[in-house]
Amino acid sequence: MHVQEVEWGNVNMIEAERRLLANALLDCSNQRFVLLSESCIPLFNFSTIYAYLINSTQNFIQAYDLPGPVGQGRYNRKMYPPIAIQQWRKGAQWFEMDRDLALEVVSDRKYFPVFQRHCTGSCYADEHYLPTFVSINFWERNSNRSLTWVDWSKGGPHPHKFIRTDVTEAFLEKLRSDNKCEYNGNSTSTCYLFARKFLPNALDRLLRFAPKVMHFN
Numbered sequence: 001m002h003v004q005e006v007e008w009g010n011v012n013m014i015e016a017e018r019r020l021l022a023n024a025l026l027d028c029s030n031q032r033f034v035l036l037s038e039s040c041i042p043l044f045n046f047s048t049i050y051a052y053l054i055n056s057t058q059n060f061i062q063a064y065d066l067p068g069p070v071g072q073g074r075y076n077r078k079m080y081p082p083i084a085i086q087q088w089r090k091g092a093q094w095f096e097m098d099r100d101l102a103l104e105v106v107s108d109r110k111y112f113p114v115f116q117r118h119c120t121g122s123c124y125a126d127e128h129y130l131p132t133f134v135s136i137n138f139w140e141r142n143s144n145r146s147l148t149w150v151d152w153s154k155g156g157p158h159p160h161k162f163i164r165t166d167v168t169e170a171f172l173e174k175l176r177s178d179n180k181c182e183y184n185g186n187s188t189s190t191c192y193l194f195a196r197k198f199l200p201n202a203l204d205r206l207l208r209f210a211p212k213v214m215h216f217n
Contacts, residue, residue, distance in 0.1 A: 009122075009123075009124040009125070009126065009127075010125070010126075011115055011116050011119055011120065011125040011129075013093070013125065013126040014112065014115065014125050014126060014129045014130075017035060017093075017126075018105060018106050018112070020035070021033055021102045021105055021106050022106045024102070025099070025102055025103065025106065030099065031054065031098065031099050032053045032054060032096065032097070032098055032099075033095075033096070033097050033098075033099075033102050034053070034095070034096045034147075035093070035094055035095050035096075036094060036148070036194060036196075037094065037148075037196050037197070039161075039196045039197035039198055039199070040094070040148060040194045040195065040196040040197075040198075041194065041195055041196070041198050041206060042193065042194055042214065043149075043172070043175055043176050043192060043193055043194060043195055043214060044176065044190075044193060044214055044215070045214055045215050045216050045217070048215075049193050052183075052190065052193060053096060053193075055184070056098075056183070056184065057141070057184050057185075058141050058142060058143045058184075059095075059096065059097040059098055059101050059134070059138070059141055059142050059143065060095065060096040060097070060142075060143050060145060060146060060147045061091060061095050061096075061097065061130050061131060061134045061142050061143075061144070061146075062091030062092045062095075062131065062144065062145055062146040063089040063090070063091045063130075063131035063132075063134060063135045063139075063142065063144050064089060064090060064091060064131070064144065065088070065089060065090075066090045070090075071088075071090050072085060072088060074088075074090075074119075074122065074123045074124065074128065075088045076118040076119065076123065078117070078118045079114050079115075079118050079119075082110060082111060082114050083111065083114055083132060083136070087132060087135065087136050088128065088132055089128065089131035089132045089135045090127055090128055090131055091127065091128075091130065091131035091146070092127070092146045092148065092150070093126040093127060093130070094146055094147075094148040094194075094196075095130055095146070096147050101134070101138060101141075104137070104138065105130070105133070108133060111129070111132070111133050111136070112129065112133075115128075115129050143181075143182070145181060145191070146192075147191075147192055147193045147194060148192065148193075148194045148195065148196060149175055149192035149194070149195040149196075150195070150196055150197070158197075159196065159197055160197070161197045161198075161199055162197065162198045162199065162202055163199050163201055163202055164199075164201045164202045164204070164205055166202065167198075167202045167205040167206055167209065168205075168209075169209055169212065169213050172209060172213045172214065173213060175192060175195050176190070176192075176213070176214070177189045177190070179191035179192065
């Protein structure tokens with residue numbers, strides 16, 4: 001087994017994600033690919049999540065244009081002409097994609113080398129490569145949203161971390177249904193299938209509420 005250390009914000013994060021996809025693609029039965037954090041939790045049971053993903057007509061890569069230093073300010077002018085600043089996008093690294101898009105990602109020889117050469121230091125390639133690549137080439141089948149809920153309300157470079165006392169039935173129900181988005185052309189309140197960041201000390205309460213709130217067997 002090949003093991004390579006990766007660093008937060010480094011382009012080697014994208015290299016690792018591409019290797020994960022390439023290995024998963026070797027199994028022809030794999031039709032949907034999801035990248036999650038170790039601090040993620042599922043908000044629904046397996047059958048609900050599976051049906052949501054396998055029946056979706058779109059991919060779920062968050063992508064948006066963000067003016068300012070942590071958005072457009074990370075663009076390197078040396079990326080032009082393959083990538084213009086008008087095409088530069090930002091988004092969460094946690095993705096969900098179908099097999100067709102996964103094949104395009106692992107076979108990309110045009111845009112990924114540009115990131116390897118010019119998205120270094122404070123560029124944070126993991127927040128820009130997929131959003132930019134997908135928005136340029138495959139925007140028609142992208143939802144431009146993530147399936148992983150996070151709380152950025154406290155500010156800073158990382159989202160809020162949830163501890164044991166944060167986990168309540170009301171909180172979990174809110175994450176599951178207090179939203180509005182589009183799914184296969186229809187409005188729905190089921191917008192997030194996963195949530196983060198939950199610390200290990202929250203596990204006991206999550207396991208206690210899972211059968212009732214998330215309908216785990």
